Amino acid sequence: MKITIENSFRTLQKDDVFDLSIVSKIKSLCIVGENGCGKSSLFQALRGFKNDLRSTSFYEEHFDKLKSNISVEHDYEKMFYYDNVKDNGTDFMVSFDASNYITSGAFQTKEKSHGESSLINFDMFLKKIRPHIVKGKTLFVLDEVDNGFSIKNMSRYINLINNLTYEGIDVIVITHNPFVMSDQHILFDFATKEIVTSSKYIEQQTNFTIKRIL
DSSP states (O other), X not given: OEEEESSOBTTBOTTOEEEOTTHHHHSEEEEEOOTTSSHHHHHHHHHHHOOSSOOOOTTHHHHHHHGGGEEEEOOOSEEXXXXXXXXXXXXXXXXXXXXXXXXXXXXXXXTSOHHHHHHHHHHHHHHHHGGGOOTTSEEEEEESTTTTOOHHHHHHXXXXXXXXXXXXXXXXXXXXXXXXXHHOSEEEETXXXXXXXXXXHHHHHHSOOXXXXX
16 A cells, blocks of 8 residues: 655645555554654545544544545555544544444443553454455554553553454554564654664664564
């Protein structure tokens, strides 16, 4: 998949090109970059361009307005988008719809931690899209992946993502959390538009060297 910026918006500049075609080869690609660099802006525009599970979220109209700023080359029949903040069913104002808010178990998760509640709602979202998946022709974009998770819950989240790839789904994960990155050997550095290794990126950003001991 290749995304071209047709009109400058937010921090994204006209004629910028984001070539993410490698995701179809490695099945799971982590997009990394600092807060405010434009990661979410790009994929919110993609959500407006194509989202095969439309919602009644108040944000949907906003995403639709962004789609005119990009052009997209892709071979996917289905695309799904999940934002761990905007689509978190524990918040009525941003839940997909009132009925989903009830049936997702959101009321029962109020006493749980934010991370536990997010996992439950993400799992419910997966159950909602699974009947629509076309194996080998589906892209799943996950944004704000590192929001509110403990290390334990982040590992569970990663397991869910890995299970998606086993089901024949390409997955793009948007984050800046080193724990997520350490599980993904290949990353896409949003600022430089380059494919890098997780260890190299972490070392560039923090001066820490990642060494794996077998």
